[in-house]
């Protein structure tokens with residue numbers, strides 16, 4: 001892309017969306033500033049999420065980080081996409097679709113974030129800055145935002161020509177522009193996590209999973225059950241990404257009960273995975 005100076009873009013949010021926008025904007029010739037409320041860049045987390053990258057995402061990331069081997073080294077190829085159904089009562093599974101030319105790659109959130117973050121100049125990031133408000137002063141006059149520096153409680157003003165809201169699904173910037181927008185419940189809850197099994201490769205649950213899902217390591221599994229489905233795929237360095245979707249009425253979660261709710265569901269998830277593994281083995 002032609003590098004003409006376009007103006008100054010302020011990106012709010014320094015997660016995967018924010019750092020990706022920063023790359024795209026830098027490549028298009030913008031001066032970029034990223035504001036993130038977290039105190040410091042993530043240093044790699046054992047938990048988190050797996051991300052499946054399609055060929056276009058892989059090409060974009062390669063162009064942003066400037067070398068193809070970096071993404072390749074940080075991900076595993078997913079060459080198969082398999083959709084199967086499991087009948088838990090009858091304890092049978094059958095294949096619905098199997099695509100052997102999938103061409104995705106699987107990354108761990110923290111690995112992908114650090115790859116993207118390390119390919120940007122650190123000086124464009126303002127960590128520990130909480131976006132507070134925004135004002136525009138007339139057409140084409142740019143934007144001014146207020147942010148709180150969390151360490152000092154001081155409020156600073158930042159001017160720019162373009163504002164990018166990469167502040168997540170509960171975006172406070174979206175609330176400014178679309179105050180009446182209500183998020184719509186999708187009909188299911190999803191739980192996800194990454195299981196690091198580098199220390200217990202031969203445990204019953206891991207060997208059971210590998211028997212039930214023999215192409216783990218190169219396959220993205222969608223296992224559909226009654227009102228539920230599970231997504232499983234392996235990540236680099238002996239980590240298993242799992243997501244469990246449960247079709248259910250919208251839960252009313254009060255703030256204080258969040259952790260208790262989470263712990264109960266995680267116990268149920270382990271039981272469910274165990275059941276899926278056992279039903280596939282039988």
Ligand SMILES: Cc1cc2nc3c(=O)[nH]c(=O)nc-3n(C[C@H](O)[C@H](O)[C@H](O)COP(=O)(O)OP(=O)(O)OC[C@H]3O[C@@H](n4cnc5c(N)ncnc54)[C@H](O)[C@@H]3O)c2cc1C
Pocket residue numbers: 012013014015016017018035036037038049050051052129130131132166167168169172190191192243
């Ligand atoms: C259960 C579940 C499973 C999922 N599984 C997958 C999956 O397998 N693959 C996939 O691709 N996606 C998945 N997603 C979706 C994925 O997590 C999100 O789409 C992705 O994290 C969004 O990234 P983001 O950068 O837009 O937002 P976020 O990761 O939410 O980042 C928003 C950032 O903005 C910062 N921020 C927020 N408010 C402010 C503020 N006022 N001032 C400054 N900073 C602020 C936050 O600290 C945060 O760093 C899943 C989501 C859920 C809930």
